[in-house]
Amino acid sequence: MSKRLPPLNALKAFESAARHLSFTKAADELFVTQAAVSHQIKSLESYLSIKLFHRKNRALLLTEEGQSYFQDLRDIFVHMQEATDRLVAMGEKGAITIATPPSFASQWLVPRMHRFSSLHPDIDVRIKAVDLDDDFLDNSVDIAVYYGLGNWPGLHVTKLLSEYLTPICSPLLLKKGDGLRELKDLAQHTLLHDNTRGAWKSWLREFGIKDINVNHGPIFSHTMLVLQSASIGQGVALSDTVLAKPDIDSGRLVCPFEERIESKLSHYLVCKEHQADQSKIKVFSQWMLDEVSDLNL
16 A cells, blocks of 8 residues: 655645745745744654755755655646646636526526627636526536525525516417406416416415416426417416516517516525635626616516
8 A cells, every 4th residue: 555645734844945945934934933844844754764954053955865855846836836826717717607597597698698798708608507406506606596585594695686577478369359458357368377376376366356267277397488388379477577578579478467566586696605706706796787787677
C-alpha cells in the first residue's frame, strides 16, 4: 500500500519557507507564527525521514534533497493556483444555468433571452426545464425559478412575479352564439384546468358565480398545454396574463373579462445562500427583475 501524503499545512509551510529562505517571511505570508512554521518543517522532515534545510547561524539553506523537493512542489502549487483561478473565473462569468418550470421557460423566459444576450454577451445562459417535483438546485444549476408561497428555508429567495388569474380563450369563442359577454356565460363553455380544479373553484367563488360545474373539463400538467388548448378553441383557461402574454400579443388568445384575482402563489428567483453574491447570478437576477418592472401588470 502506498504511503499517505504529508499534511497539506506542512507542505505549504515548506514551500513558502523554501521560496523565501526564511521562516519569518513564511510565517508572515501564511499568517502564523515563526514557531508554527518551524514546527511544521520539523514534522515534515520527521515524516519524510529527510533533512530539508541547513540552519546556519541566521541563514537558511536548502539541502540537496530539499531543493529537489521544493522544485517539484513549487510546480504543483502553481498548477493548483492556476486551476483555482480558472474555476473562480468560470464561476464569475462564463455560463449560467437556470432551472425553471417548462411553462415559465417557454412562455416568459425564452422570448426575452435575446435581450439578455445583447446586454451580456460574455455570459452564456443554459435553460433547464424542470418539473416541480424534481431537484431544481442540484450542483449543475446556478439559479432557479420556483413557483409557490416563497417559503424555502436555507435558500436565498427573491420574489419575481405575482400571479393574476383571469379567464383566457380563443377569439373564435367570442364570435359564436354562446359567446362570453358575462361571467355567467362561462357555464356554456368547457373549462380548462391547470394541474387541479381548485383554481377555477376559487376564482368563481371570489366573484360570487354559482351554478357552474367545475368538476368537468380536461386537466393539464403544464400551463403551456392549457394555453395551447385554449388557443385552438377547446375551452376557456384560467391563466396568468403574464405567462399568456405571447399568445395574447399574437392574437391567439384574448381576455374576455376585466375581472382577475391575485393568486397566493408567485414565481420566485432562488439560489443557494453562498452563491447569492456571485457576479453572474447578481447580473442575471437584476436583469430578470428589470424585465418584470417593465411589464404592465
